[in-house]
Amino acid sequence: MTGFTVLDPAETVVAPDPAHARHHGSPSDAPDAAAPLGHGEFRLASPDVGLVAHGVRERLDVPSWDGPTVAAAARDLLARAASARWAGEPAPILVGTIPFDPSRPAHLVVPAHQSWRPVVAAGAPGETIEEAPLPVARPEGALPGRDDVVFRAAVGRAVSRLEDGVAEKVVLARTLDVSAAGPLDRGVVRAAMRCANPDAYVFDVELPGDQGHLIGASPELLVSVRDGVLHSHPLAGSAPRSADPEEDRATGQRLLTSEKDLREHAFVTAAIREVLRAYVAHEDDLDVPTSPELVATSHLWHLGTPVTARLRPGVSVLDVVYALHPTPAVCGHPQAAARELIGSLEPFDRGFYTGLVGWADQAGNGEWAIVLRCGVVRGADVRLFAGAGVVVGSTPEGEHAETAVKFSTLLSALGVVS
Numbered sequence: 001m002t003g004f005t006v007l008d009p010a011e012t013v014v015a016p017d018p019a020h021a022r023h024h025g026s027p028s029d030a031p032d033a034a035a036p037l038g039h040g041e042f043r044l045a046s047p048d049v050g051l052v053a054h055g056v057r058e059r060l061d062v063p064s065w066d067g068p069t070v071a072a073a074a075r076d077l078l079a080r081a082a083s084a085r086w087a088g089e090p091a092p093i094l095v096g097t098i099p100f101d102p103s104r105p106a107h108l109v110v111p112a113h114q115s116w117r118p119v120v121a122a123g124a125p126g127e128t129i130e131e132a133p134l135p136v137a138r139p140e141g142a143l144p145g146r147d148d149v150v151f152r153a154a155v156g157r158a159v160s161r162l163e164d165g166v167a168e169k170v171v172l173a174r175t176l177d178v179s180a181a182g183p184l185d186r187g188v189v190r191a192a193m194r195c196a197n198p199d200a201y202v203f204d205v206e207l208p209g210d211q212g213h214l215i216g217a218s219p220e221l222l223v224s225v226r227d228g229v230l231h232s233h234p235l236a237g238s239a240p241r242s243a244d245p246e247e248d249r250a251t252g253q254r255l256l257t258s259e260k261d262l263r264e265h266a267f268v269t270a271a272i273r274e275v276l277r278a279y280v281a282h283e284d285d286l287d288v289p290t291s292p293e294l295v296a297t298s299h300l301w302h303l304g305t306p307v308t309a310r311l312r313p314g315v316s317v318l319d320v321v322y323a324l325h326p327t328p329a330v331c332g333h334p335q336a337a338a339r340e341l342i343g344s345l346e347p348f349d350r351g352f353y354t355g356l357v358g359w360a361d362q363a364g365n366g367e368w369a370i371v372l373r374c375g376v377v378r379g380a381d382v383r384l385f386a387g388a389g390v391v392v393g394s395t396p397e398g399e400h401a402e403t404a405v406k407f408s409t410l411l412s413a414l415g416v417v418s
Helices: 067-084 149-163 186-196 245-256 259-279 317-324 335-345 396-414
Strands: 004-007 042-045 049-054 093-098 107-110 113-118 169-180 201-206 213-218 221-226 229-233 235-240 293-296 300-304 307-310 356-361 366-370 374-378 381-390
Touching: 042 093, 042 186, 042 356, 049 093, 067 093, 067 107, 067 317, 067 356, 149 169, 149 335, 149 381, 149 396, 169 335, 169 396, 186 201, 186 213, 186 396, 201 356, 213 396, 221 317, 229 259, 229 317, 235 245, 235 259, 235 396, 245 293, 245 300, 259 300, 259 307, 259 317, 317 356, 317 366, 381 396
Parallel strands: none
Antiparallel strands: 004 169, 042 049, 042 201, 049 113, 093 107, 093 356, 169 381, 201 213, 213 374, 221 229, 221 366, 229 307, 235 300, 293 300, 356 366, 374 381
């Protein structure tokens, strides 16, 4: 990685269980976790364990991309793959990405090869702290993409629509394009993201066709299911971290009492509670705390709520994933009105941004993180994405600043500093 050119948007078109390491193959059976894997490459590292997969044995294709259809088709596909596997091969899993718009086709495959391995130190599988790079590109002046007048105007229009009662919240996003002097070493980028964000879900997924690689470090778990027990950790409401410890603590405390951010967070937890009620047998099987807690990332404080549920027998992680997605944390509330606003105010197609990345098995277990703090890499070019929740009381300046901070997760890993 050498220098980067940061492109002005105006000039462009706009955690798995460690036990799986025992059941799904040992690191010695798998390709080097840091090396390029070629066709069908998929990597997802939770805070504790990493999944590395490559090749395509089967591809999920359904006539309708809704939860029950996808879950049933996935069970059938995995059953066929299990019956056809060689002796000693690990049980097949489904891996991939689901777009922001869940009615559009997802990229879900049964990989030809897979391995689970612990995440050691602060590195992704096979990528240690020592491999993380120092910043290598320092463009002169401010990053032009940080001053996005189109995004500011969109936020202003969104606030006006919210004040008119069209919706209660909408999440608006923007893009930032950067270009390096040569092809990027994604392994170095992954290691840098893991070092800076050890609690994140670090992903690197080869997208179909010539779309490139989706890479990022998401702080947000949508759903994890193990033996019928569901965990979710929605985030909504944020504030930038400070290098000064005292100011940093004060910022976190202000976030915990911010009426605007608490209201934004409440939309998310209320929506998740309502959806999950349909998947538990008794009200006592669902626990959604009434107050959020502080969650720290390298650049931001977030409001987060740990949600747990005991699912009814037969419910698959994919049933729940498609029922929940997209949550108000990445779309808005009510969903239909928010999606209409996004379509009219965002001048680009989100694709897999604010979608999901994860895996599922034949028993209905799985783990899916929201695609955040990310970009799409095509050789030397990267398109980054960042968004912010807009409610009544939001300002264009405030939401613009929030997205600038969110860009920093991947920009820092790329070695780009303003």
